[in-house]
Amino acid sequence: MKRETKLMHYGRSPKPGPANPPVVRASTILHETVASFRDTNKRREKDDTVLSYGRRGTTTAYALANAVCDLEGGDASFLFPTGIAALAGAISAYSSSGDHVLIVDSIFPATRTYCENQLRRNGVEIDYFSADAIDIDEWVKPNTKVVILETPGSNTFDIMDLSKFCKNAKKHNVIIIADNTYGSGWYYRPLEFGCDVSVIAGTKYLSGHADVMMGIATSRQEISAPLRQLVHNTGQILAPDEAYACLRGMRTLNLRLERHEQTGLALANWLLMRDEVVEVLHPGLSSHPGSEIWKRDASGCNGMFSVKFKLSFAADDFMDSLTLFSIGTSWGGFESLVMPIEPYKNRKYKPENTSLPMIRFQTGLEHQDDLLDDLSNAFSSLK
Numbered sequence: 505m506k507r508e509t510k511l512m513h514y515g516r517s518p519k520p521g522p523a524n525p526p527v528v529r530a531s532t533i534l535h536e537t538v539a540s541f542r543d544t545n546k547r548r549e550k551d552d553t554v555l556s557y558g559r560r561g562t563t564t565a566y567a568l569a570n571a572v573c574d575l576e577g578g579d580a581s582f583l584f585p586t587g588i589a590a591l592a593g594a595i596s597a598y599s600s601s602g603d604h605v606l607i608v609d610s611i612f613p614a615t616r617t618y619c620e621n622q623l624r625r626n627g628v629e630i631d632y633f634s635a636d637a638i639d640i641d642e643w644v645k646p647n648t649k650v651v652i653l654e655t656p657g658s659n660t661f662d663i664m665d666l667s668k669f670c671k672n673a674k675k676h677n678v679i680i681i682a683d684n685t686y687g688s689g690w691y692y693r694p695l696e697f698g699c700d701v702s703v704i705a706g707t708k709y710l711s712g713h714a715d716v717m718m719g720i721a722t723s724r725q726e727i728s729a730p731l732r733q734l735v736h737n738t739g740q741i742l743a744p745d746e747a748y749a750c751l752r753g754m755r756t757l758n759l760r761l762e763r764h765e766q767t768g769l770a771l772a773n774w775l776l777m778r779d780e781v782v783e784v785l786h787p788g789l790s791s792h793p794g795s796e797i798w799k800r801d802a803s804g805c806n807g808m809f810s811v812k813f814k815l816s817f818a819a820d821d822f823m824d825s826l827t828l829f830s831i832g833t834s835w836g837g838f839e840s841l842v843m844p845i846e847p848y849k850n851r852k853y854k855p856e857n858t859s860l861p862m863i864r865f866q867t868g869l870e871h872q873d874d875l876l877d878d879l880s881n882a883f884s885s886l887k
C-alpha cells in the first residue's frame with residue numbers, strides 16, 4: 505500500500521468506531537482478576553502496546569507511535585514530550601560516563617546545548633565533526649560510542665552523504681543517532697541509510713499546526729532495548745491529547761509538505777535574483793552544496809531556507825515590515841515565519857562571510873503570490 509493511503513488509516517479503531525483514535529486518559533488501568541493484572545504486567549515487557557499504567561502511555565499514544573514507526577521503517581518508536589527530550593533520551597540511552605560522543609557541527613542549537621551542559625556534566629566527552637565529513641576517522645577515539653548527526657543541518661542546511669558516512673562510521677562500532685526533523689518521516693528514512701536511531705521533533709511538520717510539542721525516537725531492531733529501558737525508567741511519554749493532535753495533523757503531512765516545498769522553492773528562487781541577497785541556503789537549489797546528494801537520497805524539500813544578505817542590508821527593518829510572515833522560532837506549522845539567525849556563532853567549522861545578516865524563512869501554506877507581494881513590499885519599504 506502507498507504511504508499516502510496509510511497516513512489515512514493509521515490508528516483506525518475496529519468498526520463501528522471513530523476514524524481517529526479516541527483520546528484515552530488514564531493513570532490506573534483496572535482489572536477484574538489478579539490473573540489479568542499479572543498477565544498484563546508480564547505481557548507489557550514484550551509488547552509496547554499493552555495498556556498497563558499511564559506512565560507507559562495509553563492507546564492514543566500507541567496509535568501515534570505505531571504510525572511513526574511504520575513511516576520510519578523501524579522496530580519500535582518511543583514518545584517524548586518535546587523533540588529535545590527525545591534527542592536527550594536517545595543520546596543518554598547509548599552513552600555513559602567515560603564515553604566519547606561525536607556530534608555534527610551543524611546540529612540543532614538546543615541539541616548542542618544539551619550536550620555541552622548535561623552530557624559533559626555527566627562525564628561524557630564530546631567533540632564536533634564537520635558537516636561535509638564522509639567518515640569519523642579524524643575524530644574517533646577508542647571510547648567513541650555515539651555519533652549524532654542531522655541532515656540537512658539546522659539553519660544552514662548542510663547536506664551529509666548519509667549512506668557513505670554511516671558505512672564508514674560503522675567500522676568503529678558506534679551507535680548513529682539522526683535528527684530527522686527536516687525529513688519528518690516523509691522525505692527520507694535515516695534507518696535505511698544505516699543510522700540506528702531516528703529522532704523527529706513532531707513539534708514541527710508531523711503535528712503541523714503550531715500547537716503541539718512532541719518528540720519521537722525510532723530504533724532499529726537490534727538496538728531497541730537500551731532505549732526502551734531508558735524510556736520506561738525515566739517515565740517518558742506523550743500526553744494523550746498531544747498524541748491525538750499529532751496523529752490528526754499527520755493525516756495531511758504529505759499534502760502540506762508538497763505545498764511547503766513548492767512555495768519555499770518559489771520564494772527561494774525569487775530571493776536569489778534580488779540585489780540585496782548574497783546567498784540562499786536551500787537544499788533544493790542546484791547552487792546549494794550537496795544538492796545532488798539530497799536529490800539522490802530524499803524525495804523532496806520542506807518549506808525552510810535561510811538567506812545571507814549584504815552587510816548593509818537592514819534585516820531587522822525588513823522583517824518588521826513583513827505583514828504575512830510573523831517573527832518567531834520553531835517551524836513546520838501552517839503559518840509563514842522569519843527570524844534573525846547567527847548560525848555560525850557557536851560552530852567549530854566556519855565558512856567565510858559569517859558576519860553577514862541572515863534570516864531564516866519558514867514558508868507556510870498561504871498563497872505564494874501573497875507571500876511574494878509581502879516580500880516585495882518589505883524590500884520597497886527599505887528604500
Ligand SMILES: *Cc1c(COP(=O)(O)O)cnc(C)c1O
Nearest residue numbers: 586587588612683685705707718
Ligand atoms: C525544533 C527542533 C528540535 C527540538 O524540538 P522541540 O520540540 O522544540 O524540543 C530538534 N531538532 C530540530 C532539527 C528542530 O528543528
